[in-house]
Amino acid sequence: MKKRILFVAAHRPDRSPSQRFRFEQYIGYLEENGFSCHQSFIIKEHYEKRFYNPGNFSHKAYIFLRSFAKRLWEVVRYYNYDIIFVQREAFMTGTTVFEHLYKATNAKLVYDFDDSIWIHDVSDANKDLGWLKNPDKTGKIIALADLIFAGNEYLAEYARKFNKNVVIIPTTIDTNEYKNLHLNTNPSICIGWSGSMTTIKHFEYAVPFLLEIKRKYGDRVSFKVIGDSSYRNESLGITGIAWTKENEIKELSTFDIGIMPLPHDEWAKGKCGLKGIQYMALEIPTIMSPVGVNTEIINDGANGFLAETTEDWITKLSLLIDSVDLRHQIGREGRKTVIKNYSVESQKTNYLKYFNELIKKVT
DSSP states (O other): OOEEEEEEOSBOTTTOHHHHTTTGGGHHHHHHTTEEEEEEOOBOHHHHHHHTSSOOHHHHHHHHHHHHHHHHHGGGGGGGOSEEEEESOSSSSSOOHHHHHHHTSSSEEEEEEOSOTTSOOOOGGGGGGGGGOOTTHHHHHHHHOSEEEESSHHHHHHHTTTOSOEEEOOOOBOTTTOOOOOOOOSSSEEEEEEOOTTTHHHHGGGHHHHHHHHHHHGGGEEEEEESOTTOEEGGGTEEOBOOOTTTHHHHHTTOSEEEEOOOSSHHHHTOOOHHHHHHHHTTOOEEEOSOTTHHHHOOBTTTBEEOOSHHHHHHHHHHHHHOHHHHHHHHHHHHHHHHHHSBHHHHHHHHHHHHHHHHHOOO
């Protein structure tokens, strides 16, 4: 008889990067190896526009109530699973009631997180609802869990304060799917950034050095932002493009250089380098801020570049702009790094091993 896993997360399949790159892409492999996998999500597609835009308080209240009711309605299902896997949180407010309900079943509770979510960080669209969050929630869930998957050592260090059963599982890319389509047909060299409406603020750290690059190279360079269709920067000629799963690889394949600028703060230290490893998987030469796990992913000058100051960014972007051979060399080495350390192939047996060991473990 197959072992059963319930994956609990906020978003529908193929919607959230955190879910896609941390568990969804492993489901097929798990099912081929003795597991029956089911997903439970609460943010439906038609909720998203209202939920992630300012205002709409009556609609957001409705979404909260419907989502809470859905989670409660599922209680009877909790007893049918061998593992309940919670990605980040079961519910979007400060409550841990559902995690406690999961713990009360016969299932083993696995908790997965890939950001410094114990820090009180609320999107601009929902700042007025920030009081519903509880920064202590993450530690409480970690303490309940039978096993914790942390995305990097910084997150693991935090988790070990509450629970000794912590393993590091990096965010990964399916390198069989991620293959560059080489779709930049323009003569200019495209410098690109990919993210979301909630992380577009990180792109703003790039604007000063990109303006300098624009002044230096003129029409030899162009700039692209994926993930926030409302973003505009006339000086750089940028009109943001909405992210879609269907067009993700096509849009990324128009980049000649990928950038991942970050601030030096506690939230950024917990990030798992997803943008960077997406670029690298597609052999796009990548420049990242030397923050958190980025310094582990990038061997500066070998498989990518690290840049901290404006001068660093200008220098390293210029090296790549001026040499197509260097772009190709760095791109190839970047993909090799992802295949070795940050690919589904490199981590899938760990998922299987940890899940099987957990089920066999006697409490």
